Amino acid sequence: MNNLTELKGNWKEIKGKLKQKFGMLTDSDLLLAEGKQDEMLGRLQTKLGRTKAEIHKIISEL
Numbered sequence: 001m002n003n004l005t006e007l008k009g010n011w012k013e014i015k016g017k018l019k020q021k022f023g024m025l026t027d028s029d030l031l032l033a034e035g036k037q038d039e040m041l042g043r044l045q046t047k048l049g050r051t052k053a054e055i056h057k058i059i060s061e062l
Helices: 004-009 011-021 037-048 052-061
Strands: none
Touching: 004 011, 011 052, 037 052
């Protein structure tokens, strides 16, 4: 995955792509609040049934 600064800088674009790819994701699932990155990744893991490494890979490939 991109470093955290790059991720935050491109988050609106990444969020849109994730919602296109996985239609069941909501804005709440993709809330990237300061200091809450692990919580957001945990929600994605649960909702998508993927591992943390898989989530990182999905985001980095967008």
